Amino acid sequence: MSIYSKILVVADINHDEQPALARAIQLAQKSTSTSKVTFFLSIYDFSYDMTSMLSIDERDAMRRGVIHQREQWMRKVAEPYVCDGIEFDVKVVWHNRPYEAIIAEVFAGSHDIVIKGTRKHDVLESVIFTPTDWHLLRKCPSPVLLVKNSDWPEDANIIASVHVGSENDTHIDLNDRMVEQLNSLSSRLNASPYLVNAYPVTPANITIELPEFDPTTYTDAVRGHHLTSMKALRQKHGYDEEKTIVEQGLPEDVIPEVAEKLNAAMVILGTTGRTGLSAVFIGNTAEHVIDKINCDVLALKPNGYVSPLDPQTAT
Incomplete structure (x- = not known):
């Protein structure tokens, strides 16, 4: 089965232009099976619940009226994007926490991916991530694609930030998942895929504490290990060597630099939360990388x- 056949798109209530919906339709059009796109919005107005002059039935009727108005607006702004061959639906819910409503819909509808627009700073051309964005990156079980622009550039590049130096099963599995997603997205969006890996700089304190330590030999050994691991990954997935990049430095520095150099339209990141625990946070490295990337970002969770917020584990 092709990935992304059930797409949940979060509507931008502040604009008629919907870049997330544009990207969703792009992906759906390239699907090998019938795709369903659900255009979703969570709304809430505290005043409707606090109006003591109205009965419960009257408050419910007012809420239904507001929801109906939003549904009509969403269908109108979606018209330029929606096309034949794609199952399209609009859903509006009344909820005071948008990220909880979105994640609840992911579970209820078994959606393969959540696509949401990000705010672009007009002056610095940087992306400003909202609290809802961060909650989704940390807690959403499905992949989350944060979209910056509606127009997909010609001859675009997509990079996957893989972590090949680790022998941890979670990282190995996540690398494979990222490459699979990279292959699918590159094919659907007519883009060139790249694998990028950052390896650590030799800690300066080691050369001070251990006078006999040779930093050059150590650095060469670390680089060699990462190059060998990257070779194994690219050969496993049929990638040419020129499509792989291994650079020394922190991921939060290397990945944005490579993304800018390649003029990447999307970066795929793995977010390694603590599996099986309720208190799961996106890794600090991923947060730092995301803050510096000025293009679409796809965040994947490990198996x-x-x-x-999983209803099956909630108490």
Whole structure:
């Protein structure tokens, strides 16, 4: 089965232009099976619940009226994007926490991916991530694609930030998942795929504490290990060597630099939460990388990840 056949798109209530919906339709059009796109919005107005002059039935009727108005607006703004061959639906819910409503819909509808627009700073051209974005990155069980622009550039590049130096099963599995997603997205969006890996700089304190320590030999050994591991990954997935990049430095520095150099339209990141625990947080490295990337970002969770909002585990 092709990935992303059930797509949940979060509507941007502040604009008629819907870049997330544009990207969703792009992906759906390239699907090998019939795709369903659900255009979703969570709304809430505290005043409707606090109006003591109205009865419960009257408050419910007012809420239904607001929801109906939003549904009509969503269908109108979606018209330029929606096309034949794609199952399309609109859903509006009344909820005071948008990220909880989105994640609840992911579970209820078994959605393969959540696509949401991000805010672009007009002056610095940087992406500003909202609290809802961060909650989704940390807690959503499905992949989350944060979209910056509606227009997909010609001859685009997509990079996957793999972690090949680790022998941890979670990282190995996550690398494979990222490459699979990279292959599918590159094919659907007519883009060139790249694998990028950062390896650590030799700690300066080691050369001070151990005078006999040779930092050059150590650095060469670390680089050699990462190059060998990257070779194994690219050969496993049929990638040419020129499509792989191994650079020394922190991921939060290397990945944004490579993304800018390649003029990447999307970066795929793995977010390694503590699997099986309710208190799961996106890794600090991923947070730092995301803050510096000025293009679409796709965040993937490892297999075994359990969302703290999973209804089956909620108490």
